Amino acid sequence: MLVAAIVSLTVLGTVLGLLLGLAARYLRVEGNPIIAEIEQMLPGSQCGQCGYPGCTGAAQALADGSAPVNLCPPGGVALVQALADKLGVEADLSGVEDKGPQVAEVKEEICIGCTRCFKVCPTDAIMGAAQQIHVVFREACTACSKCVDVCPTEALSLQDVPVTLQSWYWNKPKEATA
Amino acid sequence: MKLFDRFFSGMRGGVHPEGRKDLSAARGIRVPPLPKKLFVPLQQHIGAPASPIVCVGERVLKGQLIAVAQGNVSAPVHAPTSGIIIALGDHVAPHPSGLPVPTFTLACDGLEEWAALQACDDPFALSAEDIAARVAAAGIVGLGGATFPSALKLNLSRGVQTLIINGGECEPYLTCDDRIMRERATAIVEGISLIAQAVAAKEVIVGIEDNKQEAIEAMRGAARASSMKVVAMPSMYPMGSEKQIIQVLTGQEIPAGGRPADIGVLVHNVATAFAVHQAIRFGRPLISRIVTVSGGAIKSPCNVEVLVGTPVQELIDFASGYSQAAARMVLGGPMMGQHISNTGIPVVKGSSGILALTADEIGHDAASPCIRCSTCVRACPVGLLPLEMAAHIRGSDLAGAVDLGLKDCIACGSCSYVCPAHIPLVHYFNYAKGDLAAQERSKLKQEATKKLAEARGERIARIERERAEMMAKRKAARAAKEAAAKAAAEAEAV
Numbered sequence: 001m002l003v004a005a006i007v008s009l010t011v012l013g014t015v016l017g018l019l020l021g022l023a024a025r026y027l028r029v030e031g032n033p034i035i036a037e038i039e040q041m042l043p044g045s046q047c048g049q050c051g052y053p054g055c056t057g058a059a060q061a062l063a064d065g066s067a068p069v070n071l072c073p074p075g076g077v078a079l080v081q082a083l084a085d086k087l088g089v090e091a092d093l094s095g096v097e098d099k100g101p102q103v104a105e106v107k108e109e110i111c112i113g114c115t116r117c118f119k120v121c122p123t124d125a126i127m128g129a130a131q132q133i134h135v136v137f138r139e140a141c142t143a144c145s146k147c148v149d150v151c152p153t154e155a156l157s158l159q160d161v162p163v164t165l166q167s168w169y170w171n172k173p174k175e176a177t178a
Numbered sequence: 179m180k181l182f183d184r185f186f187s188g189m190r191g192g193v194h195p196e197g198r199k200d201l202s203a204a205r206g207i208r209v210p211p212l213p214k215k216l217f218v219p220l221q222q223h224i225g226a227p228a229s230p231i232v233c234v235g236e237r238v239l240k241g242q243l244i245a246v247a248q249g250n251v252s253a254p255v256h257a258p259t260s261g262i263i264i265a266l267g268d269h270v271a272p273h274p275s276g277l278p279v280p281t282f283t284l285a286c287d288g289l290e291e292w293a294a295l296q297a298c299d300d301p302f303a304l305s306a307e308d309i310a311a312r313v314a315a316a317g318i319v320g321l322g323g324a325t326f327p328s329a330l331k332l333n334l335s336r337g338v339q340t341l342i343i344n345g346g347e348c349e350p351y352l353t354c355d356d357r358i359m360r361e362r363a364t365a366i367v368e369g370i371s372l373i374a375q376a377v378a379a380k381e382v383i384v385g386i387e388d389n390k391q392e393a394i395e396a397m398r399g400a401a402r403a404s405s406m407k408v409v410a411m412p413s414m415y416p417m418g419s420e421k422q423i424i425q426v427l428t429g430q431e432i433p434a435g436g437r438p439a440d441i442g443v444l445v446h447n448v449a450t451a452f453a454v455h456q457a458i459r460f461g462r463p464l465i466s467r468i469v470t471v472s473g474g475a476i477k478s479p480c481n482v483e484v485l486v487g488t489p490v491q492e493l494i495d496f497a498s499g500y501s502q503a504a505a506r507m508v509l510g511g512p513m514m515g516q517h518i519s520n521t522g523i524p525v526v527k528g529s530s531g532i533l534a535l536t537a538d539e540i541g542h543d544a545a546s547p548c549i550r551c552s553t554c555v556r557a558c559p560v561g562l563l564p565l566e567m568a569a570h571i572r573g574s575d576l577a578g579a580v581d582l583g584l585k586d587c588i589a590c591g592s593c594s595y596v597c598p599a600h601i602p603l604v605h606y607f608n609y610a611k612g613d614l615a616a617q618e619r620s621k622l623k624q625e626a627t628k629k630l631a632e633a634r635g636e637r638i639a640r641i642e643r644e645r646a647e648m649m650a651k652r653k654a655a656r657a658a659k660e661a662a663a664k665a666a667a668e669a670e671a672v
Contacts, residue, residue, distance in 0.1 A: 044628030046635070078617070101620065123630040142627050165221060167619070168275040169612020172571075173545075173605045 034086075035063045041082055043074045045122045047144030062087065074142050076101075101161040102143040104136045111155040117147035188426040191559040192414045193592045195350045195513065197389060202472045202479040203353045207361055209483050210496040212290070216258050216487030217269050217524040218244070218282040223319040224326050225251030227280065230266055237262050239293035241463050244282060247314070253327045254317040256463040257284060258485035260291040272509055272523045274516045281524070284487065295461030301372055306336060309376040309458060316457035317527075318464045322418065322447035323510060325528035328454070331444065332376045339442035341379035342427055343370050343451055345386035345393065346411065346418025349511025352531045354468040355448050357481045359386065359393035363400035366448055369455030371404060377444055382406035384448075385427050389413040415513060416590040420445045422559050434586050469525055471497040475504035475534035484525050490532055491521040504534035512539075513591040543600045554593035554603060560586050564593035568606040576610050584610055 039059040046054040050071040052061055061067035062083065069083040069091055084091030104117075104125070113131040125141040128134030136147075138161070148156045161167070221227035228245035238244055238257040245255040264285045268278030296312075298304065304312070314329030322344060343366075347355040359366060374382050384401065386394050388410040398408045409427060416422055421432050423445060430441050438445055446454075449468060456462045465486055472479035477498035484493060490509070494500070508515040509523075510530055525532075554564040562583045570578035584607060593603040 043624055045631045078620075122634060123627045124634050125627075125630070139623065140627055140630055142624075163275070163277065165271060165273055165275065165277055165279055167616065168273075168277060169616065170274070170605060170608040172609045173602045 032060075032063050035059045038062050038083070038086065041079065041086070042072060043079075043142050043144075045074065045142040045144050047074065047122050047142065047146055049073050049144060074144050102158045103138045103141040103161055104143060104145070104147055104156055105159045106134050106136055107155045107157070108133050109155075110153045112153055114152060116150040116152065117156055120146045120150050122146065188429065189414060189417065189422050189559060190425075190561050191557050191592060192416065192422075193557050193595050194413075195415055195595060197413070198351050198472070199353050199356070199389065201351065201476075202470050202481055203356055205353075205357075205480045207357050207468055207481050207483050210488070210493060212259060212286050212288060212485075213488050213492045214286060215264075215489075216261075216282075216284040216286060216485060217489065217522075218255060218258060218284060218487040219269065219271060219524065219526060220245050220255060220280045220282070221271075222255065222325060222486070222526040222528065223253040224324065225249065225253070228252060228255045230280075230282070232263055234263055234266055237287075238284070239291050241295060241465060242293040243463075247317075247327075251327060251330060253319050254315065254463075255282075256317055256465050257293075258465040258487050259284070259286050260289050261286040270520050270523050272516070272518070272526050272529060274518075276519065282487075297461045298458055301368075301458045302375065304372075304375075304458070306332075306376045306378065309372055312458050312461075313376075313454055316453070316461075316463040318450060318453045318457060319527050320447060321449035321453060321467060321527065321530070323514070323528050323530055324420075325526075328446065328450055331446070332373065334437075335377050335439045335444040338377050338439060338444045339380050340428060340444070341370070341374050341377060341382045342423060342443060342445045343373075343382070343384040343406075343448055344418055344420070344423050344445055345384055345390070345397070345448045346423055347390070348387060348413070348415045348418040349513055349515075349531070350415075351472045351533055352470045352511050353472070354470045354481055354530055356390045356393050358449055358452055358468050359390070360396045362452055363396040365455045365459075366397070366451045367400040367404060367406070368459065369451035369453070370401075370406060370446075372454055372458055373444075373446055373451060374406075379444065383427050384408045385411050385417075385423050387411050387413040387417055415592065416559055416588070419559070419588055419590055421588060434583065464527060467525070467527060467529070469493065469529055470531040471533075472531065473504070473508075473533035474536040474539050475500050475502050477501040486527055487524045489522055489524055490518070493525070493532055494521060494534065500534060502536060505537040506535045506540050508533040508535060513595065514589065545601050546599045548599055548601060551598060553596045553598060557592040557596045559590060559592060560588060562587060564603045564607075567610075568601065568603050571606045571610045576614055579607075579610055580614070584614075587611075 039055055042055040042059060044055050050058045052058040058067065058071060069087065069089060070080045072079055080091050111133045113128060113133060115128055115130055118126045118128045118134060122144060123140050123142055125137045126134055126147060143158050145158055148158060220230065226249040229248045230245045232238055232244045240257060240260045242257045243254055244257050247254045262285045263282055265283040266280065269281035271277055271279040310329045310332040313332060318328040319325040320328060345355055345359055370382060384397055384406060386397065394408060394410050401408055411417055411426055420438060424438055424443050425431050428443060432438055432441060453464050466483055468481060468483050470481050471493050477500065480497050482493060482496060507518045509518050509532060510516055512533060548565055550565060558564055567579045567582045567584055587607045589604050589608060591604050597603060
């Protein structure tokens, strides 16, 4: 009786162990799938303001839990909330000030045409050449502020995106009574 | 009463606001004197703003093209009268935001000198494409208030079963469509026939609310020779809304998120039909429209045919000014119109009325908490749950509101009108729709910038690779040269 129990359990253990071993080999997941999903949510301009090498690095750190969800300044409050929902953590919104959408703007009077901003822009949103006044394409600018950091004459600054008839919408009603 | 309405109107929900159309319904269309200056915005339609083609200082003729359409969804703008363009700059828009928009300032010279027009003696010989092209060139947009470019609608709806002409005018106070039908029925009927020809519609129905008996008779008289049907509809708000008029006249409902063309229907406003007639028969672009100036604070309410760009103040003066202080100025109807604070704004293609309302008429009370009486649910013509949607939006759960059908809300204002707690329900919905659209825009931008960043990464990698290859090639060439020199030196030494 004792032998039967030992034999059956040993066989069971061996077979299941083998199955697990095979499963681990054939059904292996390449990387953490959540990293790719988080990377999709990030702005993808590889600006490096979070301190990680590009958005993939930031996504990895977020998935490990080693980075806070409010690490991405260009993403704003909307991204913090989305990341918190995704990772199931409490969002700490106190540190993030939502400045609303911004874009870089060149002050043409003091631009010296040094081409430094043109070289660092991660989305090719700046057009210019040596000794020429540079200009920012608003549609392509992610407000990562890399250009602001390298500008030697402070001609570049982040400005709020002007509200137009196309982008304006009603504010939220003040009386919270509905 | 509710059951009775439902049975006879064929419409779900709806409300019965006090009509107040008697203030101006008996006043025939008059033409106010030409203002000294007109302010013509480049954007008077849904879509991309028009692009200016005349310079400041240039003299333009009445009906001359001054800004061309940009892109697929857009409409051109024409000079409303002859005169000199004295500025092109920002002017307050006829829009609830009060933001400035690029606007032509035209100093009228009073000569009313027309540009050469492309008239057509036999419009019914024109092809469908030709009609749509002429409608597009005339800058015609939906005059019921939505201002969607009409030619685009014609092109998207070719081959529909039913053409519905909307003479509902369910908004209180407004009588501009009523007057145009009474006074210009023959031209409207010809315009309708042209639209029907452009889309090859098999059936044409003109729907008019039964509180406009004179208009119904005039239209029936003008349409006697044609096959179009003029149908009296019960007077109820929002009967003039596209989805509701289709439901009442055809018994079909547009699927959620769909367009009328999906069920083989095209809807145009009566004033649009008149503009189409003017554009095709006489080649006249859309430079004027009928506007109702009314409200308890207006001394003598009236209907006027005004040039696009006329400042609102001029029309108030034409209606003998105010009889008492106006508590609120509204552009459009009182249910869906826009509250304006500046009477310097111009009348544009989509302005149907200018209302100066007294404090009694607006009856503004502070909002109080929702008592969940569900009056708004019964009033909603689309069959939504306004109280639930507003509660979700208040809690910043926009996705929850979308699940409840926020995107099918037509912003008719019936729920806000009946709410006993005076909750600004439509304001919540407008905010939520705007916020969702903004999120959608930023998502599109993010996708685009991501692609740009990837393209830049690839380009930098390619440049690096090419540089490395070139260096390797040079190195190899130099090595070969050195080897050859060495070999030659050795040969010489030997």
